Amino acid sequence: MKIGIVGMGAFSDDFVKLFTLHPDVEEVVVADLDETRVQKAMEKHHIKRGYTSYEELLEKADDVDSIAIFTQRHLHGPMIVKALKAGKHVYSAVPIGCTLEEIEEIVKLAGETRQIYMMGETCYYYPCAIYCREKYATGEMGKFVYGESQYYHDICEMYGDYQRSGGERWRRVAGIPPMFYPTHSISMLFSAINEHAVKVSCMGYRDNHEDDIFGEDKNNWANPFSNETAIFQMSGGGIARINEFRRVGINKPSSYITCFYGEKGAYECSITNHSYQRGIASGEEPYVEDVGPLVNTIDYNEDLKNGTMDMSKDPISIKYIQGPAKIQDYSRLPKSFRETVSRNHYNSHPFLVDDFVRAVKTGKLPPNNAWESARYMIPGLIAHESALRGGELLDVPDLGDAPVDWEKLTFEPYEE
Ligand SMILES: NC(=O)c1ccc[n+]([C@@H]2O[C@H](COP(=O)([O-])OP(=O)(O)OC[C@H]3O[C@@H](n4cnc5c(N)ncnc54)[C@H](O)[C@@H]3O)[C@@H](O)[C@H]2O)c1
Missing domain, CATH: 3.40.50.720 (NAD(P)-binding Rossmann-like Domain)
Structure with a gap:
């Protein structure tokens, strides 16, 4: 190709x-x-x-x-x-x-x-998303009841990303509604439960900051909100809370699942603490398991094991919230990719590039295809509309499943 x-x-x-x-x-x-x-x-x-x-x-x-x-x-x-x-x-x-x-x-x-x-x-391959997707698919967690995920990215003037290509008028684009960029947070949760949103109510944080990015007359979308919080009713009956914040005093990680509850089991996370819990309805002895060895980055786990983590200097170093994690399946990647770890975005880039190349080569349907992407994006567009209407409950249109006769991509290891 x-x-x-x-x-x-x-x-x-x-x-x-x-x-x-x-x-x-x-x-x-x-x-x-x-x-x-x-x-x-x-x-x-x-x-x-x-x-x-x-x-x-x-x-x-x-x-x-x-x-x-x-x-x-x-x-x-x-x-x-x-x-x-x-x-x-x-x-x-x-x-x-x-x-x-x-x-x-x-x-x-x-x-x-x-x-x-x-x-x-990228977030489709984040370790927490893979963990929830794989665990939920086993059926062990029971039916999905509630989950929270978010993408936090402060785009204040000091950040500088929009200035790079936006010139003097960079604010006109930087003020895009947060829910017009909802796919990181939504994909992690929605892809795990394989359901789509049917209804939404969303609230917006009206931003009056002096940097003039947000406000009806300040950007191309007449968007007054820097932060938006949406509650979605899902097609299976569960509820998802999604935050998209562009003015918030947080460092990293920026995209993560805070909690994912099924009727029988749950995943919860706080920065580098990841737990899986089994409730009484599971029919087994309830327990809490530390799943950090799977979900945290390999660097974090090694420094933790070796006692080389200097928490006084660098409590949550960037190397602990980027880079590869054990739960990612490296064996499916071509050799040249296995040798080239890309630290950014939890090493998701090699998986995305390989998915696309495999799909083009075989004609098979990749993950994050047009139908799935629509289900990650349209809910955000409607959520912003709801926020503009003070949280009014709105229906979320759905463009349906991918054609059933389009074979799905599989990930056999390369013969090299
Ligand atoms: N985690 C993630 O998934 C993630 C992270 C960062 C950025 N992104 C996305 O990646 C994209 C690029 O982000 P970026 O930070 O590199 O932006 P950027 O502003 O640095 O680069 C965009 C480039 O596109 C070029 N461009 C615009 N119109 C063009 C045209 N018609 N023909 C040729 N070139 C054109 C611009 O000149 C500019 O160099 C964005 O959509 C952003 O949302 C995703």
């Missing part, structure tokens, strides 16, 4: 590297509006073809069969539609799109053309 990667900002660098290293990728070409970013990426990753816009890449590199989109978050929807219409398979960073119409069109195109669309949802 040949892939065109669009957007050479801060996030794509690791993905350019991984696509270049994957044994089933023949060529990577890149594009950005900023020529210096294109040059830098080409030199660093030994890339032969670079372009100064998405349109130019589509036109001049029409031999690429796949596109990966890493432009700013509000630009994805129309770019994905364009690539699908041009007959390409598409990977995009989160989110899939920022309007219901965009997402409906992507789902329709994916269904009609059977081209792959996959959203690169």
Whole structure:
């Protein structure tokens, strides 16, 4: 496969590297509006073809069969539609799109053309999400009753991320409604229970900070809220509480499941404390188990075991809340990926790139496909509408399951 990667900002660098290293990728070409970013990426990753816009890449590199989109978050929807219409398979960073119409069109195109669309949802491969998904699938936890997950990311002026590509008017984009970027928090919980949202009530924190990011006249979405809290009624009857905060005094981790309760068992987390508990209804002796050895990063567990953790200096060091964890299945990755641990986002990037390449190669449906991505994103769009209406209870539209005759991707180890 040949892939065109669009957007050479801060996030794509690791993905350019991984696509270049994957044994089933023949060529990577890149594009950005900023020529210096294109040059830098080409030199660093030994890339032969670079372009100064998405349109130019589509036109001049029409031999690429796949596109990966890493432009700013509000630009994805129309770019994905364009690539699908041009007959390409598409990977995009989160989110899939920022309007219901965009997402409906992507789902329709994916269904009609059977081209792959996959959203690169890093949190799908976060250790806590894998733990809850796998544990819940055993049936041991009983039916899902309630869960809480969140994505906390303070985007105050000091943070600087939106200034990088937004110029003087960066606030117009930084003020995007928090629930227009809900896929990290939602995917962790919803993918574990394999249900979708049917109703939502959401409250917004009206932000009056002097940095002027949030407010009806201050951003492109007339969004007054920096923080939003939504309560979803799920299709199986359970309840999910989702927080999306953009002004909050927290460091890390930024995305995590706080609690996940079934009728018989539960997972709870507080930073690096992860427990699994069995209740009396399980029919067995109730107990609490420390599942940190599986869910915490390997670095954390090793330093804990060796007594080399200096809590006075660095209580929760970045190395303890990034990087790989034992629960992730490395044996399925190609050799070149197993040798290249990417610390960012709990080493989720290699799994995402490998999912997409396998899907393109086999034509099978990957996780985080168009239908699942729609179910991670649309609830947030409706939640924001509810917040604007003071918490009014609203129905969440559902675009349904992926076609039943589309075989799902499996993850046999590579023969290398
Ligand atoms: N954990 C995660 O999943 C995660 C983390 C970080 C970022 N992201 C997502 O990754 C994406 C990129 O984030 P970033 O921080 O690198 O952004 P960035 O602003 O650093 O980079 C975006 C780049 O896209 C380029 N671009 C915009 N329109 C273009 C066009 N038409 N043609 C070619 N290039 C174009 C810009 O010039 C810029 O260089 C965002 O959507 C963000 O939400 C996801």
